[in-house]
Amino acid sequence: xVPLSYYLVLSGFLFACGVTGFLIKRNxxxxxxxxxxxxxxxxxxxxxxxxxxHALAGQVFVFFVMVVAAxxxxxxxxxxxxxxxxxxxxxxxxxxxxxx
Amino acid sequence: MTSNLxxxxxxxxxxxxxxxxxxLGKRSSRTAVSTVGLVFSGAAFAWAxxxxxxxxxxxxxxxxxxxxxxxxxxxxxxxFTLYLDQLSLIMLLxxxxxxFLIHIYSVGYMWDDPSYYRFFAYxxxxxxxxxxxxxxxxxxxxxxxxxxxxxxxxLLIGFWFTKDSAASAGKKAFIVNRIGxxxxxxxxxxxIQHFGSLDFTRVFAQVQPLAAENxxxxxxxxxxxxxxxxxxxxxxxxxxxxxxxxAMEGPTPVSALIHAATMVxxxxxxxxxxxxxxERAPMALMVVAVIGTLTALFAATIGITQTDIKKVxxxxxxxxxxxxxMACGVGAFSAGIFHLMTHAFFKGLLFxxxxxxxxxxxxxxxxxxxxxxxxYIPITFAxxxxxxxxxxxxxxxxxxWSKDEILWKAYSSDHGSWVFWLIGxxxxxxxxxxxxxxxxxxxxGDYHGATVDAHGHGSHGDGHDGHGHGEPHESPMVMLVPLMxxxxxxxxxxxxxxxxxxxxxLEPVFGTGMATEAAGEAASRGTExxxxxxxxxxxxxxxxxxWVLYVSKPYLPQKIADSLGSFYEAVLNKYYIDELYAKLFVxxxxxxxxxxxxxxxxRKVIDDTVNNAADGxxxxxxxxxxxxxxxxxxxxxxxxxxxxxxxAYMIWLGVGR
Numbered sequence: 108x109v110p111l112s113y114y115l116v117l118s119g120f121l122f123a124c125g126v127t128g129f130l131i132k133r134n135x136x137x138x139x140x141x142x143x144x145x146x147x148x149x150x151x152x153x154x155x156x157x158x159x160x161h162a163l164a165g166q167v168f169v170f171f172v173m174v175v176a177a178x179x180x181x182x183x184x185x186x187x188x189x190x191x192x193x194x195x196x197x198x199x200x201x202x203x204x205x206x207x
Numbered sequence: 208m209t210s211n212l213x214x215x216x217x218x219x220x221x222x223x224x225x226x227x228x229x230x231l232g233k234r235s236s237r238t239a240v241s242t243v244g245l246v247f248s249g250a251a252f253a254w255a256x257x258x259x260x261x262x263x264x265x266x267x268x269x270x271x272x273x274x275x276x277x278x279x280x281x282x283x284x285x286x287f288t289l290y291l292d293q294l295s296l297i298m299l300l301x302x303x304x305x306x307f308l309i310h311i312y313s314v315g316y317m318w319d320d321p322s323y324y325r326f327f328a329y330x331x332x333x334x335x336x337x338x339x340x341x342x343x344x345x346x347x348x349x350x351x352x353x354x355x356x357x358x359x360x361x362l363l364i365g366f367w368f369t370k371d372s373a374a375s376a377g378k379k380a381f382i383v384n385r386i387g388x389x390x391x392x393x394x395x396x397x398x399i400q401h402f403g404s405l406d407f408t409r410v411f412a413q414v415q416p417l418a419a420e421n422x423x424x425x426x427x428x429x430x431x432x433x434x435x436x437x438x439x440x441x442x443x444x445x446x447x448x449x450x451x452x453x454a455m456e457g458p459t460p461v462s463a464l465i466h467a468a469t470m471v472x473x474x475x476x477x478x479x480x481x482x483x484x485x486e487r488a489p490m491a492l493m494v495v496a497v498i499g500t501l502t503a504l505f506a507a508t509i510g511i512t513q514t515d516i517k518k519v520x521x522x523x524x525x526x527x528x529x530x531x532x533m534a535c536g537v538g539a540f541s542a543g544i545f546h547l548m549t550h551a552f553f554k555g556l557l558f559x560x561x562x563x564x565x566x567x568x569x570x571x572x573x574x575x576x577x578x579x580x581x582x583y584i585p586i587t588f589a590x591x592x593x594x595x596x597x598x599x600x601x602x603x604x605x606x607x608w609s610k611d612e613i614l615w616k617a618y619s620s621d622h623g624s625w626v627f628w629l630i631g632x633x634x635x636x637x638x639x640x641x642x643x644x645x646x647x648x649x650x651x652g653d654y655h656g657a658t659v660d661a662h663g664h665g666s667h668g669d670g671h672d673g674h675g676h677g678e679p680h681e682s683p684m685v686m687l688v689p690l691m692x693x694x695x696x697x698x699x700x701x702x703x704x705x706x707x708x709x710x711x712x713l714e715p716v717f718g719t720g721m722a723t724e725a726a727g728e729a730a731s732r733g734t735e736x737x738x739x740x741x742x743x744x745x746x747x748x749x750x751x752x753x754w755v756l757y758v759s760k761p762y763l764p765q766k767i768a769d770s771l772g773s774f775y776e777a778v779l780n781k782y783y784i785d786e787l788y789a790k791l792f793v794x795x796x797x798x799x800x801x802x803x804x805x806x807x808x809x810r811k812v813i814d815d816t817v818n819n820a821a822d823g824x825x826x827x828x829x830x831x832x833x834x835x836x837x838x839x840x841x842x843x844x845x846x847x848x849x850x851x852x853x854x855a856y857m858i859w860l861g862v863g864r
Contacts, residue, residue, distance in 0.1 A: 199839070199840070
């Protein structure tokens with residue numbers, strides 16, 4: 108049996124990758140994918156704890172997260188397409204109309 | 208005998224008049240305003256007379272009339288209660304009587320003034336406060352009246368407030384009086400602290416058994432001197448007399464009523480009212496006597512050199528008030544009150560007559576530009592002549608009796624001394640001299656004034672409007688009648704003092720101490736007559752000297768003035784007292800306020816604190832706003848950094864455990 112800490116370390120690593128990508132990438136699609144990575148990192152720790160404690164609540168939670176993530180992907184990609192059509196770029200630094 | 212005198216009517220009637228004229232007067236006609244002003248002050252006088260008539264049959268004197276309680280704090284109470292005894296009765300009659308006459312006079316004098324209604328509202332207001340002062344049964348109520356007359360005086364001195372000198376004279380009077388009031392207030396606090404009450408009867412009942420503070424100063428001396436400081440302010444004594452000559456900027460009826468006959472005597476009244484305290488504090492009495500004597504002499508010498516007719520009278524008032532304090536200071540309170548009464552008659556008359564003269568020559572106040580007026584305005588001349596004889600102390604006019612009483616008491620009383628008497632006699636000589644100088648300069652010789660082209664503020668009734676004002680002309684009857692009545696009082700007013708009747712009337716108030724004196728009096732009758740002769744002689748000498756200098760040899764005064772040189776200059780400039788005060792007190796105060804309080808505290812501390820706080824907030828915000836760049840990734844960075852910190856902290860906690 109793989110010990111719980113392995114899962115948690117992997118989960119933390121995935122989450123950190125997500126954060127890093129979110130912070131340093133310019134391309135809006137990459138950023139979007141980084142967000143998914145963070146969500147999935149968290150999902151991993153949810154199921155790991157659920158298996159460890161034999162509690163179903165964690166797995167149920169993961170389903171909710173996946174549903175929200177799917178909805179978010181649908182809306183998010185639609186927005187990205189709209190942005191690309193109007194501004195012809197996917198670089199977030201150039202989508203700055205509301206900035207100071 | 209029923210004992211409800213309804214005393215409250217006396218002060219409240221003028222207050223009602225003031226309210227009606229003050230609120231409605233602007234839209235009313237002059238006739239309506241003067242009717243209201245006269246009816247209410249006249250009614251107060253009538254009621255005071257009726258009270259006086261019933262006074263003898265009162266079964267309890269002092270009579271007290273309670274209305275409402277005012278302050279109740281533990282054992283300390285102050286009530287609205289009126290107090291009537293022989294002393295307040297005399298003051299009541301003087302204030303309402305002379306006040307009413309001056310109201311009548313003002314109808315004529317102020318007729319052409321655009322603020323006619325305002326004048327009568329203020330005048331009635333003054334009557335209300337003065338009567339409150341006189342009828343109070345405790346120091347606090349007296350203080351209300353005291354401050355109220357100060358307010359009325361301020362309003363009336365600055366009546367023509369568009370004139371800069373009048374406005375600042377009003378301020379000066381008010382501020383100088385504040386200094387005196389400060390002393391009065393502390394005296395009141397001391398009385399509360401030590402006697403637990405402010406009611407005259409209760410305080411004096413506690414003071415009565417105390418022994419006189421013969422060696423050194425004690426509580427009563429402190430209270431006495433503090434009260435005297437208050438009296439110095441209100442009654443224009445050294446060192447606080449400086450406001451009174453300036454107060455002559457007010458209309459002449461105001462000078463007559465407030466700054467000669469009534470308000471300025473409030474200090475004398477207050478000291479006499481507190482005689483129980485003063486009698487047990489010889490040192491305070493001494494202070495009163497010395498201040499009074501010095502003021503009498505000092506102001507009289509200034510009076511010699513003044514050329515403004517009202518300024519002469521103003522310094523004369525200061526000097527006569529000095530006499531009253533001299534009397535109080537030697538323990539002869541009834542003599543002081545006697546002189547207060549006769550002074551109210553003849554000085555009120557002098558001012559009103561001076562107003563009539565000023566009116567006759569079209570607003571001119573400089574006596575050098577008058578002269579020869581006795582043929583133009585004979586009635587004014589006659590009444591003013593009577594008043595001058597009265598103030599100079601020539602028998603049988605009123606001033607003779609009261610002044611002589613004071614001089615005799617200054618010599619013979621236990622607290623008196625021949626020094627006071629001597630200075631008093633010298634002052635009497637100077638008084639006689641400068642008063643006859645005034646009379647001769649104004650009424651004898653040739654008329655020096657230009658033909659009067661324009662009228663000053665003191666104008667007359669409608670009947671005159673047609674004719675040109677080329678020559679001095681007599682005032683209308685409404686102004687002359689009060690002059691005649693006051694002239695009559697100045698002649699006979701002193702007769703009540705014959706055979707010490709006045710003193711006996713006041714005996715229930717001032718009582719003790721007089722009896723022993725009366726015994727010794729019979730023996731020294733010869734001395735009294737001698738002193739009386741001397742004072743009459745000096746009065747006549749003053750008259751003759753004035754005659755020589757200003758009628759028969761009018762070139763002499765200038766010569767004498769030249770030979771005296773700088774001394775004459777000093778007297779002419781009132782000994783530079785105003786300049787001295789300006790240097791000593793006013794300038795340091797103004798400079799201190801400007802440099803320290805305004806430029807230092809206000810600008811540097813208060814303004815800068817506020818401005819720097821605002822500046823600091825802006826600078827900090829300038830820095831901090833970079834955090835809210837609108838850049839999503841920087842937000843995310845902050846969140847990541849924050850959560851990293853939290854996690855690190857939790858790990859550290861876990862490891863530490």
